[in-house]
Amino acid sequence: MEIIQTPQEMQQLSSRWKCEGHSIGFVPTMGALHAGHLALGRRAREENSRFVASLFVNPLQFGVNEDLSKYPRPFEEDCQMLRDAGCDALFAPSAETMYGISTHEASLHVPHTYVEVAMLGEVWEGVVRPGHLRGVATVVAKLFNIVLPQRAYFGEKDFQQLRVIEQMVQDLNFPITIVPVETVREADGLALSSRNAYLSAEERAAAQVLSRALCEGVARARAGESDAAQLGVHMQQILDAKPQIYVQYLTVVDANTLDSLAHLDGRPARILIAARVGQTRLIDNMPL
Numbered sequence: 487m488e489i490i491q492t493p494q495e496m497q498q499l500s501s502r503w504k505c506e507g508h509s510i511g512f513v514p515t516m517g518a519l520h521a522g523h524l525a526l527g528r529r530a531r532e533e534n535s536r537f538v539a540s541l542f543v544n545p546l547q548f549g550v551n552e553d554l555s556k557y558p559r560p561f562e563e564d565c566q567m568l569r570d571a572g573c574d575a576l577f578a579p580s581a582e583t584m585y586g587i588s589t590h591e592a593s594l595h596v597p598h599t600y601v602e603v604a605m606l607g608e609v610w611e612g613v614v615r616p617g618h619l620r621g622v623a624t625v626v627a628k629l630f631n632i633v634l635p636q637r638a639y640f641g642e643k644d645f646q647q648l649r650v651i652e653q654m655v656q657d658l659n660f661p662i663t664i665v666p667v668e669t670v671r672e673a674d675g676l677a678l679s680s681r682n683a684y685l686s687a688e689e690r691a692a693a694q695v696l697s698r699a700l701c702e703g704v705a706r707a708r709a710g711e712s713d714a715a716q717l718g719v720h721m722q723q724i725l726d727a728k729p730q731i732y733v734q735y736l737t738v739v740d741a742n743t744l745d746s747l748a749h750l751d752g753r754p755a756r757i758l759i760a761a762r763v764g765q766t767r768l769i770d771n772m773p774l
């Protein structure tokens with residue numbers, strides 16, 4: 487696996503591979519890799535002749551009071567996991583080479599060219615974490631222009647992020663297919679996330695009610711409940727059993743527009759949840 491640190495070198499390698507007729511499958515990450523990332527990597531490896539991953543803790547998508555400085559950075563372990571997953575190249579730039587400014591300046595969100603996806607980027611995470619999805623869309627657009635993939639793989643765990651990227655690709659005519667990959671879960675249902683590492687043992691035990699509440703919503707919808715408020719009441723009861731959980735939003739949305747739905751009416755829908763478990767913020771979702 488080649489490790490590449492500058493956008494210029496990555497673009498050169500990708501351009502050469504494309505001239506040679508290779509297809510490039512891309513998995514963007516912020517590192518601290520887990521089985522969820524490896525599921526993306528497996529698809530990228532199977533469906534393309536070249537598999538490129540990126541590892542970049544993007545300062546632009548962290549708010550001022552968020553965990554940028556303490557975000558886990560186990561670089562050597564990540565490299566080994568990617569080698570084992572058959573990755574051909576890892577793009578691991580510094581903030582300076584990505585943005586031409588220091589990590590500190592980037593974390594202060596100094597003036598810059600941004601990609602902002604209106605509407606889809608303004609609700610839910612857009613409200614709770616202002617600037618976050620703009621930071622994600624901006625870095626992913628840059629990564630797409632650097633890595634030049636045919637296909638890019640994103641986990642459904644970050645469902646709003648996935649929808650924002652799909653919309654950006656459509657609106658800005660990137661010649662890239664976005665491939666959604668199902669959420670990977672622990673045995674008790676907790677969605678895998680690099681942030682799970684922050685949970686104490688007690689918080690980790692409590693965190694499993696997030697997926698239990700979502701499963702309850704899905705089961706009740708399958709049994710015929712179509713009133714979103716009623717689904718919310720039953721899910722909230724499960725969450726209320728754990729005092730460590732503070733719910734930021736719990737909502738049934740149209741899976742395309744992310745608009746809240748009062749009633750399930752047959753269109754694709756999704757339940758989204760965001761909650762603090764102690765000091766750690768987790769998000770999850772399930773299709774209805």
Ligand code: PAF
Pocket residue numbers: 514515516542544547622625626644647
């Ligand atoms: O999902 C993530 O890990 C990040 O938001 C991404 C897509 C790599 C952009 O920094």
